[in-house]
Amino acid sequence: MAGLDWLLGRRLASDEAELEQIGPRSGVAILGLDALASAAYGPEAALTLLLPLGVAGVAHVLPLLGLIVALLTLVYVSYRQTITAYPGGGGSYMVARENLGPRAGLLAAAALVLDYILNVAVGISAGVGALVSMVPSLLPHTLALCLAILALLTVVNLRGVRESGLAFLLPTYAFVATLLGVLGIGIVKSLLSSGHPVPAVPIPPAPVSVAAVSAWLLVRAFASGCTAMTGVEAVSNGVPIFKPPTVVNAQRTLTAIIAILVVLLLGIGYLARTYGIVATEPGAPGYQSVLSLVTAAVVGRGPFYYATLWSVVTVLALSANTSFADFPRLCRILAEDRYLPDSFATRGRRLVYSQGIIVLAILSGGILIAFGGVTDRLIPLFAVGAFLAFTLSQTGMVVHWRRLGGRHARHALPLNLAGAIGTSATTIIVVVSKFAEGAWLTVAVIPALFYGFVKIQRHYERIGAQVRSDVPLCIATAQPPIVVVAAQSWNKLTERGIRFALQLSGEVHAVQIKSESAKMQDLTAQWERLVAEPARAAGLRAPQLIVLTSHYRQLFQPFLDYVLDLRDRYPNRDLVVVIPDLVVDHWYQRFLHNNRGAILRGLLRLRGGPRVAVVNTPFYLSGDAVTRR
C-alpha cells in the first residue's frame, strides 16, 4: 500500500472532489493537447498529398487550410453550444443519445471509443517517430520509448486530473509560445520584405511536377488535412472536470484551444506559401517535417529552432493525454447506461475513473506492440471515428434546437445545420478517399463495438430481470441444513471443520474417500472415540462417517456424487459443504499443497445448484498466528 501511495498519491475522499477541479489554464493542457498537436501533422498531411504538383502545389495550401479552418469554426460553435446544453459532459454520445435516440448515441460512442484508443497509439508513436528522426541512435528503442511514454501518461492520469494538468502545463505552453514566436517572426519578416522573405537557411528545391492539379487530388489533400481537427470534441466530453462556473470555464478552454489552433494552421499555411515550402517525401532520405522546414526558414538552425522542434516532439508524444482524460469519462457514462460493466463508473483512489485509464493503456499498448511502435498507417483510421462523432453531434444539435424552439434556437440551428452538412460531407470524403489506406478497418470495427455494447446491455438486462426483487424475505423451510464435511484423515483441519459443522446443524455427514494411497488412515475404527462420543457428550447428534471407496482413484467424483444424491433425496433442505482449508505463509508454498479444496469448491459451484453452499474453514499455520491474533 505504501508503494501505491508513493506512485499514485494518497487516497482522496469523495468529498475532496472539488480540489481536483481545474480552470481553463490547466484545461488547455489536459483537454487541448490532442487538438493543438494536430497543427503539427494536419498541414503536413495536406502538403504531402500535394507533392506530385511540385512547386505549384504550394498555391493550394492556403485555400485548403482556409476551408479546414472554416469547418473547424463551425464545429467549434457547435461544441460551444453543446457545452451549454449538456454540462454533464459526454459530448457527442450525450447529444446523439438525447436527440437522435440511443442507437445513434451508441454509434457515436463506438466511433469515439475507437478514436480515443487509436489517438493514444498514434500520438505517442508520432512523437517518438519525430524524436527518433532527430536522434537516430534511438531508433532501435522505438517500441520501448513508446511504452515508457504510455506508462508515464497512465501513471500521471491515475494520479488525478489536477496533477496531470500541472504535469502537462509546461510542455503545452512551451509548444504554443515557441510556435507562435516562429510564426510572428516569419510574418514580420515577410511583411518587411513585401512578401518575398529570404529564408534563413536554404530550402530544399521542390520536386518536379509530375501531375496536373485535379479535383480528386485536392479532395484527398483536404481529407488528409482534416486530421488537424481531431480532438476538438474533447472539451465537451469532459465538462465536469472544470471548477465553477463550469460551463464558462469549459467554453473559455475550448475557445482558447480553437483560437490557438486556427492561428497555428493559418500561420503555417501562410509561411509555407510565402517561403515556397513544399513537403519532402516521408521515409525518403533528406526527409524533414514541414514544421522543421518552416522553422528553419524563419529563424535558422539555432537554439530557437531546436527549442521549437523539441516542444513539438513533446506535445505530439503527450497528445495522447486527451484520450486519457476523455475515454474514462465516456466509459463511465456508457457504464451508467449499462453498456459497459459497473466498475467503469467507480472513481478510484484519486477520484478519476481508474479502470477506464487502465483499459485504455492496455488496449493502446497492445496496438503499439502489435505495430512495433510505428503506427503511421493508423492515422487515416482515426479521422473517420472523429468525423463520424462530429456528424452525429451536429445533427443531434439540429434536432435539439428544433425541439427547443424559441429565439436563441432560431439563431443557433442554422449554424449546426451547416456544421452537420460540412462534417457529414467530410466523413464521406475521408472514408472514400482513405478507404484502401485503412479506413475500411474503421468501418468494420465501429459496428463491432456497437454490437458489443448492445450485447453487454442485453446481458445485464436479462440478469437484472432475473435477480430483481421487491418481494419480502420468504422463509419456507425452517429445517436446518444438512452439512457435509470433507474429512480425508483425522487432523486439526478436520476437527475444525466438524466442530464448525456441528454449530450449523444437527445433521452432519463426514465423507472420507478411500483411494489407493497407502498411508490413508481408516477413520471407521476411531470415529466413535474421536468424534461420536465427544459430540454426544456435548448434547449434540453424533456426526455420521461415510467412507466411499474410489476404485478409479478419483477424489472429486465420488464426493460430488454423494452431495448431489443427498441434495436430490432431500428436495426441501439446503446443503452446506464444509471444506477445511490450510492457509500457508507464502504464496510459493501453495505449489506444495494440492488445491483440492479449490477444485471441489469450483465443481460444487458449477454443478451443485442453488441449494448447495460451500464453506471454507481456514486453518492457519502458527507461524503467522501472531500477525492475525
Add this chain to the structure above:
Amino acid sequence: MAGLDWLLGRRLASDEAELEQIGPRSGVAILGLDALASAAYGPEAALTLLLPLGVAGVAHVLPLLGLIVALLTLVYVSYRQTITAYPGGGGSYMVARENLGPRAGLLAAAALVLDYILNVAVGISAGVGALVSMVPSLLPHTLALCLAILALLTVVNLRGVRESGLAFLLPTYAFVATLLGVLGIGIVKSLLSSGHPVPAVPIPPAPVSVAAVSAWLLVRAFASGCTAMTGVEAVSNGVPIFKPPTVVNAQRTLTAIIAILVVLLLGIGYLARTYGIVATEPGAPGYQSVLSLVTAAVVGRGPFYYATLWSVVTVLALSANTSFADFPRLCRILAEDRYLPDSFATRGRRLVYSQGIIVLAILSGGILIAFGGVTDRLIPLFAVGAFLAFTLSQTGMVVHWRRLGGRHARHALPLNLAGAIGTSATTIIVVVSKFAEGAWLTVAVIPALFYGFVKIQRHYERIGAQVRSDVPLCIATAQPPIVVVAAQSWNKLTERGIRFALQLSGEVHAVQIKSESAKMQDLTAQWERLVAEPARAAGLRAPQLIVLTSHYRQLFQPFLDYVLDLRDRYPNRDLVVVIPDLVVDHWYQRFLHNNRGAILRGLLRLRGGPRVAVVNTPFYLSGDAVTRR
C-alpha cells in the same frame, strides 16, 4: 471427458493393475531404449576425441571400448544384485538411502532427477539431429519436431505401461536386428578376408595426425565413451512394472539389454578398427556419424543401409522413453518420503504416475525450447548424474553385503567394491575432463535439487507437526456463530444469502457499504418490510442492517474492518461471512461482473483468522436451471 478417453484410453480401476504389468520382451523396449541408444553415440563420442591422432587413433578404439565394457559388466552385476535386494524398485536412491543414509539417498535422487530430465532433451534432440542430417529440408523445423516427439512420448506414457511397451517394441527390435545384421555381415567379411575387408563404399580418408597420443587424451576419450553406459540403472528403478516372477523378469530384461549393448559396442569397435574408420569432424561439411560410416562400409548404401540408419534415428528419438518410465516412479518414492508433493504418488487414470510424466514433459520441453532443439552441449552434463548415481548405488551395495554377511555376501561384496571403485573413479574423470564443457553446471544443479528436496520435506514436517492430532473432537462453544451477510442491494441474491444465514444462526448482520454510486438503494427504509417483519413472523430473530459509508470508495476495507471488529468483540464465537455469488452461464460473461465476491473471500481467508469461515451461496441464472434441476 470423451476427448480424454480417446486420447489416453478409458480410466483403469486400481485392481486392474496386473493387466498393466509387462514381461522382459516389452521390458527391453520400455526400460532399455536409453541404454541401447547409447551404442549409437558412445563409440562416436570416443572416436571424435581421437580425431587429432589421425589414422593412428583407430588403434585405441578397441582397448577403450573394452575398458568401458568391463566397467559396464561390473555395473551390470551390481544392478542385478540390487534388483534381488530391492524388488520394490527405486534403484540407486533406495540402495543409497537404506545403506548410506537418507542424505546419500537424496544425493543419488538429485543426480538421477537431473539425469532423467536431461536424457529426455538430449535423446530427442539427438534423434531429430540425426534425422535432420539425413533430410536437410527439415532443418528449420528442428524444434517443432523435437516438441512433437516429446508430445508423442508423453501421451503414449500417459496411456500406461503396457501400451508404451507395445508402441516401442517394433522400433527397438528393428534397431537391434539391423545393427546386429550389419555387425554380423561385417565380422564375417572381415574373417573371410583375413582381417582386411574391402569397404563396400570408399571410406573418407583419415585426417592428418596433428597430435601425439597422450594419457590425458585417452582419459578424455574414455570419459566421452562412458556416455555409452547411461541408462543402465533404468531396470533396477522400475522393477515393479514387471509381472511375476517380478525379480526374475527384471533380471532377464537387464541381462538382455546389457548383452545386446556389449555386442553392439565391441562389434562397432572391432569393425571401426578393421575397416580403419575414423570419426569425421562434427558440424564440418561431409560429416557422417560413425554408425553411418561403418554400415556403409559393410553393406554399401543400399536399402539395408537406409533401414539401419532409420532405425538408429528412431531409437535415438525414443530413447527418452526410459526417463518417462523411471522418472515418475522415482518421484513417487520421493513423494512417499515427503521430498515431493503427495500428488506425485497418486496413480492417474491409466495407473501410471501421471503427474511425474507431465512434469518431466514440461521440464524437458523447457530445455528443448531454451536450446532451440539443439542440445549437443548438454551431453557431457548427464553422464555426471548417471555416474554419481552409479557410485552411490555400488557403495550402498558394499555396505549392504557387509551388514548382511554370510556366504553369498562374501562372493558379492568384492564385485560391488570393484564396481564402486570403478564408477567413482569414472565420475571423477568425467567431472574433471568435462568440467569446462558443462559438467560444472551439474555440480551446481545437483546440490540445488538436493537442497530443494530437504526444504520441501522440512515444510511438510513443520505442517504435519502443527496439523497432526490424535485428540478427540473438542466442543467448547455451544453458541451458534454470528453470521455477516454482504448485502449491497435488495435482490434475489441477497434474499438467498439472508435466508441461508437465518438457518445458521439467530444472530445475523447484513452489511451494506454505501459509496458514491448514484444508483445505490438505501436499504434502511425498507428493511422492516423486506426482512425484519418476515423473519419475526417465522419466529426468528430479525437480522440487523448495518449501513457503512465509505468516504474513500473502498468496498472491502469497511466490510473487513466490521468483520474483524466483530471477531475481536466476541472472542469465543465463530463468525460466518455469507457472500451471495452469481453463477453465469459462460466463462466470458465473468468479465462483465465484478469479482468482488472472490476478492472478499481471498481477503477474509488471508486476514480473517481461524474463527472466520466464508460461505458462498450460489445464484444461478434460470437459463441454466434445466441442466442443474
